[in-house]
Amino acid sequence: MFGGIATICYDFAMTTLTKDGEKAWVGLMLASRAALSRVEASLKRASLPPLSWYDVLLELGRAEGGRLRHKDLAARMLLEKYNLTRLIDRMAADGAVVRVQDEADYRGAAIQITPEGRALREKMWPVYRDAVAASFSARFTDGELAMLAGLLQRVRRPNS
Template structure:
């Protein structure tokens, strides 16, 4: 990775303002994540990672996703997702289902209980994001930040593209 030399602007260091941007980005992310985490935990006994999983499943066709696909979307390692799905399954929010075409494959499927729990928690989640980010910025700023994020992320991870090739079955 390291592009120390040969980059467009091979300057040796960065300005305090630039460093501040990065540090503020870190702070923002940590702060928002913590608030969301605790809000969801106290109000619905649901971890943020669990919410993300339920959310991704809900918007997937057939309410189901291959473990691999799901892991990419929620930014978790495969092993991490295995354990998380274990817990969600134990709580009855998600079920595992075999894949007919590929005996190796496994689907995580959102159960009705999971959908209900998701619906119950969603207002908490959304108002957390709004209060901390979306409502603080105006429409113009929101457009600007969206454009910048699009530049910063490789197109193949712009967001959880719902369309993705998607596994068969």
């Protein structure tokens, strides 16, 4: 009985987009586009590789042994597999990462950060940090940032 009513309400909510919902959506799209383009521009001005390189280096640097399987890295970055393949191609050509055989699963190589990759990340960090601060985080209080982080995290998970 209540199950039926709840389902009806849920379905109704799923297909309704309120004014605030649309404003928040547009806000998300424009905010991410604006901030991303400014941060990318900062990196470029400093003759550094794009943000996606930083993301890869950060995830690998944090991971056990400085390496991750292709699919795990793709999942953390929410990147399509074929795009990651080519991103890793470029980074490997630069020496920032290497592909290494995963002894436990011969389907694909794991990706390993190199000492050069770690050095690159450290070189990128201050530029990245200042750019994110100027383009994004300096516009909020700590409380607002914590709230944003909490709210935005909900968008990550796949549709039910």
